[in-house]
Amino acid sequence: MAQYDIIIIGTGAGGGTLVHALKDSGKKILVLERGTYLPREKENWDSIAVFHNDRYHTKEVWKTTDEKDFHPQTGYWVGGNTKVYGAALFRLREKNFEGVTHYDGVTPEWPLKYKDYEPYYTEAEKLFNVHGQMGEDNTEPYRSGEYPNPPVSHEPRIQELHDELKAKGYHPFRLPIGVRLNENDMLNSPCIRCNTCDGFPCLIHAKADADINCVRPSLSDTNITLMTEVKATKLITDASGKTIVSVEAERGDEKFSFTADIIVVAAGAVNSAVLLLKSANDKYPNGLANGSGMVGRNLMKHNNAAMLAISTKLNPTKFQKTLAVNDFYWGDDEFKFPMGHVQLMGKSNKDQISPDAPFFTPGLVMDEMANHSVDWWFTGEDLPMPENRVTIQNDQIYLHYAETNSKGFERLKDKWSEVLKEVDDVTHFIPHSLYLKKNIPLEGLAHQCGTCRYGNDPKTSVLDMNCKAHDVDNLYVVDGSFFPSSGAVNPSLTIIANALRVGEHLLGRMK
Numbered sequence: 351m352a353q354y355d356i357i358i359i360g361t362g363a364g365g366g367t368l369v370h371a372l373k374d375s376g377k378k379i380l381v382l383e384r385g386t387y388l389p390r391e392k393e394n395w396d397s398i399a400v401f402h403n404d405r406y407h408t409k410e411v412w413k414t415t416d417e418k419d420f421h422p423q424t425g426y427w428v429g430g431n432t433k434v435y436g437a438a439l440f441r442l443r444e445k446n447f448e449g450v451t452h453y454d455g456v457t458p459e460w461p462l463k464y465k466d467y468e469p470y471y472t473e474a475e476k477l478f479n480v481h482g483q484m485g486e487d488n489t490e491p492y493r494s495g496e497y498p499n500p501p502v503s504h505e506p507r508i509q510e511l512h513d514e515l516k517a518k519g520y521h522p523f524r525l526p527i528g529v530r531l532n533e534n535d536m537l538n539s540p541c542i543r544c545n546t547c548d549g550f551p552c553l554i555h556a557k558a559d560a561d562i563n564c565v566r567p568s569l570s571d572t573n574i575t576l577m578t579e580v581k582a583t584k585l586i587t588d589a590s591g592k593t594i595v596s597v598e599a600e601r602g603d604e605k606f607s608f609t610a611d612i613i614v615v616a617a618g619a620v621n622s623a624v625l626l627l628k629s630a631n632d633k634y635p636n637g638l639a640n641g642s643g644m645v646g647r648n649l650m651k652h653n654n655a656a657m658l659a660i661s662t663k664l665n666p667t668k669f670q671k672t673l674a675v676n677d678f679y680w681g682d683d684e685f686k687f688p689m690g691h692v693q694l695m696g697k698s699n700k701d702q703i704s705p706d707a708p709f710f711t712p713g714l715v716m717d718e719m720a721n722h723s724v725d726w727w728f729t730g731e732d733l734p735m736p737e738n739r740v741t742i743q744n745d746q747i748y749l750h751y752a753e754t755n756s757k758g759f760e761r762l763k764d765k766w767s768e769v770l771k772e773v774d775d776v777t778h779f780i781p782h783s784l785y786l787k788k789n790i791p792l793e794g795l796a797h798q799c800g801t802c803r804y805g806n807d808p809k810t811s812v813l814d815m816n817c818k819a820h821d822v823d824n825l826y827v828v829d830g831s832f833f834p835s836s837g838a839v840n841p842s843l844t845i846i847a848n849a850l851r852v853g854e855h856l857l858g859r860m861k
């Protein structure tokens with residue numbers, strides 16, 4: 351049995367970044383990834399393949415606790431879900447780390463604060479080619495410096511919208527996004543600003559993802575071994591339950607057992623919890639490292655919704671994900687609780703919106719709708735509830751998730767519809783607006799987090815401040831699982847920054 355210094359399970363935002371952080375350590379590192387490299391193929395940019403046929407999603411069936419089957423919209427690839435993400439890379443706000451009073455309850459304080467993360471956010475933005483403009487977002491946390499790359503420019507229709515919003519006193523800003531784009535030299539820019547980015551893999555590898563920016567550049571180091579299509583199935587401890595002595599894994603019918611001094615689970619919030627639950631033993635009958643009973647609990651995924659604002663005005667924008675608004679992040683004069691965040695999505699075409707349209711809507715009408723729509727994405731904070739959780743029964747994954755904080759979120763969507771109508775009145779471009787609002791159902795687990803939260807108290811948290819399991823000396827969890835609360839901006843930059851932070855700790859530990 352080969353012996354490694356460290357085994358990292360999963361290569362997404364958390365695991366992939368950790369591979370990068372440890373690559374120069376000289377340590378013998380084994381990386382286990384259940385997926386393959388995402389193939390480069392024309393389907394990468396084909397809406398039917400991506401959205402209708404779920405080409406890049408797992409075919410697994412998960413269940414709700416009332417036994418309803420669903421297909422989780424999550425993928426298993428080198429790079430994890432960053433292969434298809436929209437690359438909107440936000441920092442949480444200072445207050446998000448302090449505990450926030452919401453309409454439905456109060457979020458817990460994080461054991462570390464924004465100031466602890468600031469240097470890692472800065473490093474994470476460099477690593478993931480983030481473009482943005484300091485000083486535009488009215489809720490922006492303190493930054494020690496400018497973004498590493500200039501903001502991505504708006505196309506004319508979005509610039510017009512930006513100007514109208516600004517004229518009305520709102521604070522639209524250029525959305526921080528991780529793409530390898532050089533607008534001063536488009537001939538040589540890797541990113542071509544296409545209309546198939548948000549939710550699609552990048553056919554030409556210009557999106558900053560964990561595969562392209564972290565894993566591949568690390569593999570030239572001969573001390574790192576990546577095994578793809580190998581799924582970790584169980585973590586085995588010694589008799590004390592304090593030390594993991596081996597990782598069981600499989601590739602089809604082939605079985606493996608690996609050993610290492612340190613084991614890092616970075617399988618994504620649901621699958622990391624699943625692996626710990628499956629690793630129950632005599633010492634931890636309810637799941638490994640689960641002395642607190644918190645493994646799998648406090649599942650969060652954000653309140654997310656998409657809305658097309660359709661006007662009489664054409665929207666020929668190709669790369670639309672350039673603008674965001676946080677004017678209602680903390681609430682407004684009439685609603686004193688947080689409402690959430692608004693950002694543009696990738697530009698929908700008729701194939702993307704057709705699942706939402708009545709079945710008799712003719713293609714031409716959908717074309718018209720798509721050509722005249724501006725596509726908005728809303729994120730509201732959901733609360734960590736112990737009863738919202740991941741469980742397993744005979745290898746079957748179950749999720750229980752009841753919505754929280756929907757009042758503020760519904761207000762956010764209504765408020766934004768009003769704002770758009772206000773802006774439309776000014777420009778006279780939507781005399782007969784039609785708004786389609788759609789909340790993302792449970793299978794939309796894009797922002798899953800919180801199932802192994804970190805904290806100072808082993809009775810209420812799974813991980814300590816370094817993301818090491820309170821109960822097991824050589825087990826770390828380094829993905830979205832550690833979040834004590836979800837904030838209301840996209841999670842990846844925080845997962846990446848935290849992985850860089852834990853990477854630094856591990857370098858110290860392995861010296």
Ligand SMILES: Cc1cc2nc3c(=O)[nH]c(=O)nc-3n(C[C@H](O)[C@H](O)[C@H](O)COP(=O)(O)OP(=O)(O)OC[C@H]3O[C@@H](n4cnc5c(N)ncnc54)[C@H](O)[C@@H]3O)c2cc1C
Pocket residue numbers: 359360361362363364365382383384385423424425426427428429430431432434435436437438439440548549580581582583616617618619621622625795796797798828829830831840841842843845
């Ligand atoms: C369509 C879409 C759009 C998104 N847009 C944004 C965005 O704009 N901004 C943003 O911040 N976030 C976005 N997200 C969310 C973002 O992708 C995730 O928050 C992030 O990837 C989570 O990182 P992670 O490391 O926790 O998990 P993942 O990235 O999911 O990585 C987990 C890895 O573990 C592997 N794995 C799982 N189980 C096992 C096992 N048993 N053995 C071995 N390997 C295993 C998986 O294959 C995967 O590689 C989006 C997500 C989706 C789906």
Ligand code: SF4
Pocket residue numbers: 529530540541542543544545546547548550551552553554555556557558669
């Ligand atoms: S916009 Fe740029 S990064 Fe995104 S898919 Fe197109 S080329 Fe790739």
